[in-house]
Amino acid sequence: ADTKVYRASTTAPVNIAVVKYWGKRDTKLNLPTNSSLSVTLSQSDLRTLTTASCSALFPASEGDSLLLNGAPSDVSGARTQACFRELRARRASLEAADPSLPKLSTLPLRLVSENNFPTAAGLASSAAGFAAFVRAIADLYELPASPSELSLIARQGSGSACRSLFGGYVAWRMGAQENGGDSTADQVAEASHWPEMRALILVASAAKKGVSSTSGMQQTVATSGLFKERIATVVPANMAAMEKAIAERDFEVFGEVTMRDSNSFHATCADTYPPIFYMNDVSRAAIRAVEAINAAAGRTVAAYTFDAGPNAVVYYLEKDTEAVVGSFYHVLGGVDGWKTAAIGGLKPLLALD
Numbered sequence: 001a002d003t004k005v006y007r008a009s010t011t012a013p014v015n016i017a018v019v020k021y022w023g024k025r026d027t028k029l030n031l032p033t034n035s036s037l038s039v040t041l042s043q044s045d046l047r048t049l050t051t052a053s054c055s056a057l058f059p060a061s062e063g064d065s066l067l068l069n070g071a072p073s074d075v076s077g078a079r080t081q082a083c084f085r086e087l088r089a090r091r092a093s094l095e096a097a098d099p100s101l102p103k104l105s106t107l108p109l110r111l112v113s114e115n116n117f118p119t120a121a122g123l124a125s126s127a128a129g130f131a132a133f134v135r136a137i138a139d140l141y142e143l144p145a146s147p148s149e150l151s152l153i154a155r156q157g158s159g160s161a162c163r164s165l166f167g168g169y170v171a172w173r174m175g176a177q178e179n180g181g182d183s184t185a186d187q188v189a190e191a192s193h194w195p196e197m198r199a200l201i202l203v204a205s206a207a208k209k210g211v212s213s214t215s216g217m218q219q220t221v222a223t224s225g226l227f228k229e230r231i232a233t234v235v236p237a238n239m240a241a242m243e244k245a246i247a248e249r250d251f252e253v254f255g256e257v258t259m260r261d262s263n264s265f266h267a268t269c270a271d272t273y274p275p276i277f278y279m280n281d282v283s284r285a286a287i288r289a290v291e292a293i294n295a296a297a298g299r300t301v302a303a304y305t306f307d308a309g310p311n312a313v314v315y316y317l318e319k320d321t322e323a324v325v326g327s328f329y330h331v332l333g334g335v336d337g338w339k340t341a342a343i344g345g346l347k348p349l350l351a352l353d
């Protein structure tokens with residue numbers, strides 16, 4: 001009998017969208033109502049490391065398991081199950097085509113996953129988490145899958161995870177097919193295309209977000225009129241402008257579109273009934289600080305964006321580090337809420353891969 005323990009390890013980075021994914025047209029397959037675009041953060045600063053293993057020695061009664069940051073984590077959710085199913089099906093067809101391959105597809109899987117950033121950073125880690133989860137198992141199974149095909153599987157775990165299969169600047173095309181076959185991510189530009197890009201993470205609160213992205217999206221799609229306008233005209237225009245700004249390394253446009261798109265996304269949340277507020281007073285102070293920094297510089301040197309929570313990510317160029325990072329300490333040092341929680345807990349300067 002085969003008593004070998006098969007094992008594969010991989011890492012996946014965090015990504016922060018500059019044109020946001022917000023809204024599902026199919027909740028089962030995680031198909032979005034709009035395309036989105038993100039910047040992948042440096043793995044030396046923020047990443048998930050995952051090891052997948054399987055063996056006939058693992059008791060079948062234990063089933064599949066996941067140890068996340070040292071604690072057992074539930075794998076029975078529909079999204080996690082969809083990822084297991086997709087990956088096993090691909091391995092099973094390899095095994096069917098080549099009977100000499102070890103039969104791994106029927107063995108229980110053990111996953112061990114660690115983030116290198118503190119939970120206190122208050123960052124949603126599902127993107128890096130599902131991307132690493134999918135790639136670790138794909139590597140273990142030796143699947144001949146491209147990053148684009150893996151993005152299709154990771155998308156079913158968490159929408160934004162499909163963008164963490166690539167470095168640099170990444171677009172998730174919403175696609176048109178009902179089965180989601182064309183709803184995948186692709187790389188718009190390598191990180192080296194714009195090596196001066198930097199991201200600063202400002203932690204307003206490390207608490208877990210109040211309204212999950214899944215229910216927030218569901219409520220927005222169901223009750224916001226503004227949302228219809230966002231997906232019909234605002235996002236398509238932002239996607240086009242953003243891709244052009246990246247191609248031309250135009251930070252003025254990159255920054256303005258980033259801030260406008262974040263504002264548009266949070267406006268649709270405020271337009272739901274009842275309204276959803278992800279930003280708080282501390283978040284709004286960060287917006288004012290960015291405005292003050294840009295006004296003092298006489299141009300856009302910093303661009304804020306907020307996900308489904310109060311923490312800010314600020315993009316800027318390396319040459320403006322002094323103006324941006326220095327000013328944040330200066331401006332926000334006196335603002336309540338930033339005194340203790342601000343900038344601390346996590347290295348403020350995050351270079352991009």
Ligand code: PMV
Nearest residue numbers: 017020021159160213307308
């Ligand atoms: O991948 P999810 O389901 O956690 O949704 C992420 C949604 C945002 O972070 C708010 C936007 C985005 O594009 O990442």
